[in-house]
Amino acid sequence: MCALIPQRELNTRLLLLMHHTEWASTTNTGRFALRALPNSEVRFRGLPEERVNLDDLRNSPGQLLLLYPTEGSQPLTAEFVKSLKKPVTLIVPDGTWRQAAKVFRRERVLKEQTIPVSLPADAVESDYLLRRMDKPGALCTLEAIAHAMGVLEGEDIKQDLLELFNLVNLRTLATRSPDWIEAMKEWAKKAGRSPGKTWATVSELREKYLPKGYRP
Numbered sequence: 001m002c003a004l005i006p007q008r009e010l011n012t013r014l015l016l017l018m019h020h021t022e023w024a025s026t027t028n029t030g031r032f033a034l035r036a037l038p039n040s041e042v043r044f045r046g047l048p049e050e051r052v053n054l055d056d057l058r059n060s061p062g063q064l065l066l067l068y069p070t071e072g073s074q075p076l077t078a079e080f081v082k083s084l085k086k087p088v089t090l091i092v093p094d095g096t097w098r099q100a101a102k103v104f105r106r107e108r109v110l111k112e113q114t115i116p117v118s119l120p121a122d123a124v125e126s127d128y129l130l131r132r133m134d135k136p137g138a139l140c141t142l143e144a145i146a147h148a149m150g151v152l153e154g155e156d157i158k159q160d161l162l163e164l165f166n167l168v169n170l171r172t173l174a175t176r177s178p179d180w181i182e183a184m185k186e187w188a189k190k191a192g193r194s195p196g197k198t199w200a201t202v203s204e205l206r207e208k209y210l211p212k213g214y215r216p
Contacts (some may be wrong), residue, residue, distance in 0.1 A: 008156075008157070009038075010037060010038065010039050010149075010153055010157070011086065011087055011088070011152075011153065012039065012087070012088045012089070012090055012149065012152045012153055013039045013040070013041070013087060013088070013089040013090070014033060014034075014037050014039065014040035014041070014089075014090050014092065014145065014149075015040075015041050015042075015043065015089055015090070015091045015092070016030050016031075016033065016034060016040065016041070016042045016043070016092050016094050016141075017043055017045055017052065017091060017092065017093050017094060017103055018030055018031075018042050018043070018044055018045065018094040018095065019044070019045050019046045019094065019095035019096075019099045020044040020045065020046050020047050021046065021095075022094055022095055023044070026130075026172055026175075027130040027131050027172070028094070028141070029128070029130075029140045029141050029142035029143070029165060029168055029169070030042075030092070030094035030141035030142060030145075032142055032164060032165070032168050033092075033141065033142050033145045033161065036160070036161060036164055037145075037149075045095075045099075045103065046095075046099070052107070054107055054109040054110065055109065057089075057109050057110075057113050057114075058109060058112075058113060060089060060113070061087060062084075062085050062086050062087040062088055062089065063084040063085045063086070063087075063088050063089070063115065064088075064089050064091060064113050064114040064115070065084075065088060065089065065090050065091065065114060065115055065116075065117045066091045066093075066104065066110055066114040066115070066116045066117065067090060067091065067092045067093075067117055067118075067119075067144060067145075067148055068093055068100060068101075068103070068104055068116055068117075068118075069116075069118035069119075070104055070116050072116070073116040073117055073118040074115055074116065074117045074118070075117070075118055075119075075120055075121070076117045076118065076119055076120065076148055076151050076152075077120060077151065078151060080117075081151060081152055088152060090145075090148055090149075090152065091110065091114060092141060092144065092145055092148075094141045097135060097138070104116070117148075119139070119144065119147050119148060120147075120151075125137075125192070125193055126138060126139045126140060126143055126193065127143070127165075127166065127169060127193065127197075128140040128143060128165075128169060129169055129170075129173050129184050129185075129188055130169060130172055130173060130184075132184075132187055134191070140165075140169075142161065142164070142165045142168065143162070143165055145161060146158050146161035146162045146165060149161060167209070170198075170199070170205065170208070170209040171209045171210065173205065173209075174202075174205045174206045174208075174209045174210050174216070175210070175216040176216070177216075178202045181202050181205065182202065
């Protein structure tokens with residue numbers, strides 16, 4: 001259990017379908033959701049020697065939700081959640097947008113057994129600064145899970161996960177070179193985001209978010 005997230009019982013199970021290349025990536029945020037949420041599991045996709053096995057989902061109790069904004073996906077709202085058979089399993093693809101799209105197209109079990117859901121249209125803009133995301137409304141994996149869990153489990157878990165995301169996002173950013181940080185900051189501004197909410201300069205970013213004495 002992540003030390004930043006108070007331990008609590010959750011009714012929703014998280015199943016992260018992660019492209020295997022993401023596990024070792026320093027820009028991946030999904031793996032932090034696994035550490036923070038006790039009722040969670042990861043399965044790897046894209047391994048050349050082994051295809052991901054999802055057959056057990058056919059006999060899963062309760063409702064399976066796939067967090068992916070495809071055509072016809074159901075907005076994830078409190079009213080919708082009340083209508084679901086419990087317990088709920090939230091399945092989240094983790095990878096690039098292209099990799100995530102392949103999950104729904106290629107995995108028959110997901111097409112047959114899940115309800116695709118999307119976050120409400122009023123979800124806040126992303127604060128993610130580790131990869132450039134030009135798709136409107138795009139969130140990184142941990143942000144998306146936080147907002148989804150906010151609807152499924154309550155506002156407290158959402159805020160806890162967003163606090164964790166903020167720390168991961170900015171600590172990782174602070175380890176980059178000054179030129180890289182400034183370039184990402186400029187991109188974020190042009191994309192209509194506000195990366196400097198809690199820091200203005202590279203030195204201030206590092207002072208706030210890196211452990212004392214650590215220098216990249």
